[in-house]
Amino acid sequence: MISRISMIGLTLVFMAGCRQVTPQGNGGSTGFDLVDSAGNIRKPSGYRDRYQALGAYTVLKSTGNEMHVVYASPGTAEYYRKTGKFADGTVLVKEVFGTDHAPLTTGDAHWASGTKVWFLLIKDVKGRYPGNPLWGDGWGWALFKSDAPNKQVAVDYKKDCFGCHVPAKATDWIYVQGYPVLSPK
Amino acid sequence: MISRISMIGLTLVFMAGCRQVTPQGNGGSTGFDLVDSAGNIRKPSGYRDRYQALGAYTVLKSTGNEMHVVYASPGTAEYYRKTGKFADGTVLVKEVFGTDHAPLTTGDAHWASGTKVWFLLIKDVKGRYPGNPLWGDGWGWALFKSDAPNKQVAVDYKKDCFGCHVPAKATDWIYVQGYPVLSPK
Numbered sequence: 001m002i003s004r005i006s007m008i009g010l011t012l013v014f015m016a017g018c019r020q021v022t023p024q025g026n027g028g029s030t031g032f033d034l035v036d037s038a039g040n041i042r043k044p045s046g047y048r049d050r051y052q053a054l055g056a057y058t059v060l061k062s063t064g065n066e067m068h069v070v071y072a073s074p075g076t077a078e079y080y081r082k083t084g085k086f087a088d089g090t091v092l093v094k095e096v097f098g099t100d101h102a103p104l105t106t107g108d109a110h111w112a113s114g115t116k117v118w119f120l121l122i123k124d125v126k127g128r129y130p131g132n133p134l135w136g137d138g139w140g141w142a143l144f145k146s147d148a149p150n151k152q153v154a155v156d157y158k159k160d161c162f163g164c165h166v167p168a169k170a171t172d173w174i175y176v177q178g179y180p181v182l183s184p185k
Numbered sequence: 186m187i188s189r190i191s192m193i194g195l196t197l198v199f200m201a202g203c204r205q206v207t208p209q210g211n212g213g214s215t216g217f218d219l220v221d222s223a224g225n226i227r228k229p230s231g232y233r234d235r236y237q238a239l240g241a242y243t244v245l246k247s248t249g250n251e252m253h254v255v256y257a258s259p260g261t262a263e264y265y266r267k268t269g270k271f272a273d274g275t276v277l278v279k280e281v282f283g284t285d286h287a288p289l290t291t292g293d294a295h296w297a298s299g300t301k302v303w304f305l306l307i308k309d310v311k312g313r314y315p316g317n318p319l320w321g322d323g324w325g326w327a328l329f330k331s332d333a334p335n336k337q338v339a340v341d342y343k344k345d346c347f348g349c350h351v352p353a354k355a356t357d358w359i360y361v362q363g364y365p366v367l368s369p370k
Contacts, residue, residue, distance in 0.1 A: 048366040049262060053238030056252065061292035067241065068291070077234060097365070104360070105349040106253070107246035111363030164290040175289070178296030180282070181233040 031073055031089035031122040039129030041142040041152055043120055047071045047093050054092075054179035058099070058110055065099045067112040070179065077181045086172060090123040118144040119161065121174075133157065137173060216258055216274035216307040224314030226327040226337055228305055232256045232278050239277075239364035243284070243295055250284045252297040255364065262366045271357060275308040303329040304346065306359075318342065322358060 034042050044050070051071035059066045073091040080086060096119070097112035122140040129135040133156040134142060141157035144150065154160040165173040176182050219227050229235070236256035244251045258276040265271060281304070282297035307325040314320040318341040319327060326342035329335065339345040350358040361367050 049237065052234065053254075055297055056241040056243075056254065057289075057291070058241075058243035058252070058295045059289075059292040060295070066291070067243070069238075069241065100362070104242075104244075105352060106242070106251070107244040109363075110243045110245070111360075112240055112365055115365075167290060175296075177285070178294075180297055180300075 031091040032128075034091065035122065035140065039132035039135050039140065041120060041122060041134065041140055043118060043142070043144050043150060043152075044073075044091060044093070047091075048095075050074065051091070051093065052077055052181070054181055057175070057178050065101070065110060066116070067097045067099050067110065068094055069097065069112065070094045077179075080182045081184055086123045086174070088123055088125040090121075092121040092123075092174070094119040094121075115146050115149075117146065118149070120144065137162065139173065216276040217313075219276065220307065220325065224317035224320050224325065226305060226307060226319065226325055228303060228327070228329050228335060228337075229258075229276060229278070232276075233280075235259065236276070236278065237262055237366070239366055242360070242363050250286070250295060251301070252282045252284050252295065253279055254282065254297065255279045262364075265367045266369055271308045271359070273308055273310040275306075277306040277308075277359070279304040279306075300331050300334075302331065303334070305329065322347065324358065 034044055048071065051073055054070045054072050054077065056070070057068040059068065071093045073089075076086065076090050076092075079090075086092075096116045098114050098116055099110045100113045101108065101110040103109070120142040122142075124135060124138060124140055127135075129140070134140055134154055136157060139157075141154060141161040142152045143154035143160060145153060162173075168175050171177075219229055233256065236258055239255045239257050239262065241255070242253040244253065256278045258274075261271065261275050261277075264275075271277075281301045283299050283301055284295045285298045286293065286295040288294070305327040307327075309320060309323060309325055312320075314325070319325060319339055321342060324342075326339060326346040327337045328339040328345060330338060347358075353360050356362075
């Protein structure tokens with residue numbers, strides 16, 4: 001009996017370990033692990049390894065070029081391809097890098113260098129935090145800057161975040177055209 | 186006894202499932218599953234979901250801008266951060282996209298559109314295929330084009346691939362500066 005119970009325990013340990021890291025997980029429904037009861041959002045650790053990169057935008061501008069790399073919680077892409085939607089609890093991390101560039105063998109190449117800021121979104125289909133100005137339009141919105149990487153500094157998503165997303169209203173405020181992995185295969 | 190054996194079986198099934206998808210796997214040592222006994226290389230399926238994106242280069246050129254997104258087999262980044270090396274069997278897939286661009290809210294934004302070609306590398310520390318002209322300098326080298334995505338078309342890595350990698354000799358022929366996830370944390 002003891003052996004059988006220990007085997008069950010072993011199985012559960014492996015299941016738990018699996019669940020933490022699988023890219024084909026449960027549609028990202030664990031995003032609320034990053035949120036406290038008042039709706040305050042923290043940034044996940046290890047997202048470069050544990051999350052799936054959806055794609056990148058390179059933005060050329062006179063104030064300094066940037067590369068925006070977007071990571072999504074495990075299962076996001078698989079769920080989106082099936083449904084055309086982001087699952088409740090999906091976490092998107094947009095890491096905004098400065099860039100370096102050089103004439104490499106392929107041409108005038110631009111690549112990510114130091115991180116400037118992180119924008120973070122958590123999909124909320126239930127309107128869980130109606131009194132919190134960082135939640136609305138189907139998402140929780142957060143901003144972290146490189147001088148204090150774990151300090152959420154956005155105050156009001158409508159002022160601090162939303163303006164840039166308005167043109168992407170038809171795709172749930174997300175610029176999905178830059179994310180090939182979301183396209184049907 | 187039967188129950189105990191079935192539990193062991195169940196555990197192994199979960200372990201196997203885990204292993205296939207974990208991004209923190211065994212350093213990529215399964216890359217040779219993609220190679221036949223003569224050294225012929227095939228392209229892995231599902232790498233956008235199963236592999237880890239290392240980073241991207243946006244290349245501006247008069248013949249058409251490109252975005253190069255590089256995906257690595259599970260465990261590659263973790264192993265590299267620990268050792269400064271790519272593990273035997275590591276698979277790198279460089280998907281070369283054309284780009285679209287538009288003045289978005291962040292600036293002159295460029296993003297990946299249709300795939301043009303895939304370059305694929307498999308790390309080989311043992312010199313397994315000395316008579317095959319697609320293996321040498323510590324890697325197996327392969328090229329696939331979008332008109333026949335599963336047909337390997339490189340003939341001789343020294344002519345078809347290597348020239349572009351020579352400037353990256355000091356980092357095992359890989360342009361690691363564009364892959365933030367490889368940097369020590």
